[in-house]
Amino acid sequence: MNSFSEYNTGISIQVSLSGYSFKxxxxxxxxxxxxxxxxxIFTTKEFQKRYESVKISLLTPKFTLVPDQFFDATSIKxxxxxxxxxxxxxxxxxVRIPEYGAVLVxxxxxGETLSRTIAQTVFTSDGYQARILPEMYHMIYALEECTEYNKILASYADGYLYLLIAQGKSLLLANAFRAPDFTTAEYFIFLSMRKLQLNPEVSSICFRTPVSQEEEMSLYRYFKAVEHI
Known part of the structure; x- marks a missing residue:
């Protein structure tokens, strides 16, 4: 998957049931x-342009990672x-993720239409429509932007926490947790780290979704750094 650094222009759009954000x-x-x-959506001037790279992410908790050797395309449902x-x-x-020898089902x-509306509005410079892929797919490829060996990457929206933890090139956890508020989301982050014997006090956490100032300050009580990628 190409990063924006390979293009002169790019737009990354995250879509949830309650709205959207973009970079x-x-x-x-x-x-x-x-x-x-x-x-x-129809007054966002950035959506009226074309870009060399267009990425559309839907925050769906309906996903699972399957190792290549166990994947059967005839039984994905x-x-x-x-x-x-x-x-x-x-x-x-x-969608296949060959870098990790896995397939994301x-x-x-x-029940939303916003992601499809955006996909039919924002096109690449060549006139192509971007495929709508799960937030977890984009999180996996964003891991390289987390510079530490222990990589903790999260997104949060619509009462779901999306959490990805890796060490170097090894994925340790990729999951979605039902979290009706941010305090509950923090609980699942700490619980997952504890199970993997990772210490928040010496770790940084990266977020892909927007984080409020209050949420960021809460995270800083436990982590050495909070980054937005």
């Missing part, structure tokens, strides 16, 4: 937003149904 990188630098409500609740009409897809069926 634009061009020759002038990088611009980021907080969460925006869905009614802003059954595979995903073993770890998350699916409805009979849920569409299930997969997922469903984008959340």
């Amino acid at each position: 634009v990188t061009d020759e002038t630098g990088t611009k980021e937003t907080g969460w925006l409500s869905a009614d802003k 059954e595979e995903l149904g073993e770890v998350t609740k699916l409805n009979p009409d849920d569409n299930v897809e997969f 997922f469903s984008n069926t959340l």
